Amino acid sequence: MPAAISPSRDAVARLKPGAPKPRLTRAEKAEATRARLFEAAIEIVGEMGYAAASVALITARAKVAQGTFYNYFESRQDLLDQLLPSLSLRLHALIRQRVMEAPDDAIEREKARLAGFFEFLEKEPHLFKIISEGTVQAPKGFRAHLEMQSASYRRALEYERRRGNLLIDDPLEIDILSQMLISTREYLSGRFCYEDGQFVRPSADVVDTYEKLLRGRIYK
Missing domain, CATH: 1.10.10.60 (Homeodomain-like)
Known part of the structure; x- marks a missing residue:
């Protein structure tokens, strides 16, 4: 094969x-x-x-x-289990390009990751449904996708840590943070990128409010 x-x-x-x-x-x-x-x-x-x-x-x-x-x-399942990892590679390539184009600032790079995710969904509108059903219907592929995205985020956060841009240093905390950021963007996409099953471009307010969260501008 x-x-x-x-x-x-x-x-x-x-x-x-x-x-x-x-x-x-x-x-x-x-x-x-x-x-x-x-x-x-x-x-x-x-x-x-x-x-x-x-x-x-x-x-x-x-x-x-x-x-x-x-x-x-x-088998049919073999193909279905390959869908998410393949889309994950495409997603990583686009986000990497957008991060490289962003200003040399940790938060600007993180904003580029979220905006890049939204851009990818516009190009690949089927991703959200493939992810949402993947946990049950293609668990092998879903686990591979999650690990690929987690590894990518951990590398990004480790890069920021080495440059002195993170306030946390513990590897476990960095891993937890990577999962929080991945979960945030996927939840935001489900809430603001789809209406009646169709992709809609989210308001710039979504990324702007995300930036406020990153910069600690939410609570007094």
Whole structure:
């Protein structure tokens, strides 16, 4: 079975109707097929939930023969467990870029992480449903996603600690803080980024109030 990697969207685009169709190598064709199956699964889970994401529906959406599915994934559950880790890699890449673009200030970098998360949800609106059902329907993938995001946040906080930007130093407290920040952004996204199941751009007040919390400007 091929290694579980995040499928390239370029591979999907190459096989879309109307797109240029250069001669592809066998490996490129395989990558493109796997990517189409992957993107179809993301769409179906995001629209209808994990329970509706049958192999038949995924392959029909991807326009791939049903038997071909098992050339790329061991089972339906294998594919579903790979969705969140793959999206987690995409999320990390976008947030990392936004943090690098932010002013050289710890709180500005943290604001960039929250704003970047909202931006990612606008690009990938299915993420919220995939996360919310993932704890039950794809626990292996959910745990991998959570650990990837936790590790990313711990690295970010450790970077700030080394630069003298954190008031805490204990590794356990840093780990707890990383979970608090991850939970905060996911709760805020559920509260302010969706209306009637559709993504809406959250008000700038959300990030501004988050900054007040970070700077200790809430209580007298």
